[in-house]
Amino acid sequence: MERFRVMIYVIEDEEIQALCYQAMLERAGWEVRVLPDGAGALREIQREAPDVVVLDRRLPDIDGLEILNWIRERYPTLPILMLTSAVLELDIVTALDAGADDYMVKPPRERELVARINVLRRRTLDGHQGMIMIEIGSYLIDTRERAVYLHGKQIALSPKEYEIVELLARNVGHVVPRGTVVGRVWGHVDEESNSRSLDTHIYRIRHKLNLTCSNGVMLRVIYTHGYRLDDLSRMDSQRQSRVELGAG
Template structure:
C-alpha cells in the first residue's frame, strides 16, 4: 500500500483528499502545518507528498527546501491557490515534481499522483556517469563538470540536463521533455521548457567555445556530442 502525506491546513479540503485517496487504496496522514509536516517526513517514509504552499508555522516552500536537503527522490506535488508563474517556477526550482492550482478536480489530482507513483526511483552506481564531449554528470553525487569546472544546477535544471544527456544526439520535442522531466502530460503552455533550457545553457554553454545544447526549429532541443 502506497503512503501519501497530505500537508494542507484547510480541514475540509484535506479531509476530502484523504477520503478519496483512501478509497483508491492509499494509506494517508494529514499535517496541517509545516512543523508537523517536517516531523512526519523525518519519522516515516512516504511514497508521495501533497504539499500546500500556504500553511502555518513553516511555509510549504520552506518545508520543500528542507526536505530536498536530504531527500531528492520522494515525489512532491504542490497544492496552491496562487496562479502566478513565479510561485510555480520557484517551487519547481526547489525540487517539486508537479503542481496543482486550486480549485482542482480530484480526478486530475489522482491522475497526477498515479503518474508520479509509476515512475521508478532511479538507482545508480557510484561510478555511473554521463558524458557529452567535455561535459560529465556523476549520477550518484549529482556533480556536473565541464572542462574541469564544476557547474551548480537547481534540481529541475539537473533533471533536464540528465534527460538531454541520456538522449544525446536525439531531437526531443518540448512535449517529450515536459512529460519526462516534469513527470506528467502537460496540457498547457510548454514555454516553461524554453525557460529552463535557457537557464541550463547559461550555465553549461555560455562560458565555453562550443555550445552543446542545440535548438531544432519547429521541433525542440537536443544535446550534441561534438566528438561524434
C-alpha cells in the first residue's frame, strides 16, 4: 500500500487530449491535475510539486523544453515523461538530453502510458528507499525506525513532525513548497487549518531539533514558496570547490 496519494500533472493545451490522458491515469488510481499552459503549470508546481509530470513538447506560451529545464533546476529528481508529436530521432534525443526521463509519441496507448509512469515511479521510489540512513550535519535520520538522532541521542518527534523532517531531508538544498508538505503529510492541500498546523509543526521542529549553525543544519523559510533544509557543511564544501576551481 502506498503511503501517500499520487499526484500527476498533465501539462497539455489540447483540451480533448488532456481529458483523454486524465481519464487514462485516473483509471490507474492516480489523482490528475490538467494544466493547459506553461505559465500556470510553473505556478502550480511551485505551489505543490507533483509525483510525476506528463509534459507536452509544444505549448502555446512556453516551449516544453524551457519548462523541462526549469523543473530540472529546481526539482532534479521529479520524474518527467514528455509527449511529442514529432517522430524524428533528433527531437526525441533533444528532449532526453534536456532532462526528460522518458518520452512517448502522441497519441499514447493507455496501457503503455500507465506502464511507463509506473516504471518512472518505481525508479524514484527505489532511489528514495535506498536512503535508509540520511546524514545531515550532526543529525542522523533512520528511515526504517522513523527516528531522528542528534549526536547519537534520539529526539522525540510526533509522527507528522517526523514526516516533515524526512521529506525536507530527502530534498536537502531544494525548496519544498508549502503545498507539497501539506499534501504529503496531511493529504489535503487547500485546507486552511492544515496550513496553520504546518506553521506550528515547523516551529516545534526548529526547537526540538535545535537547528542551528553549530549543528550544521538550517531550516529556512522561503517567502511565499516553502521551506529548504540546508546542510551547511555540504554548502561550505561546494563553496570551497568553486574557489579552488577559480584559482586553477
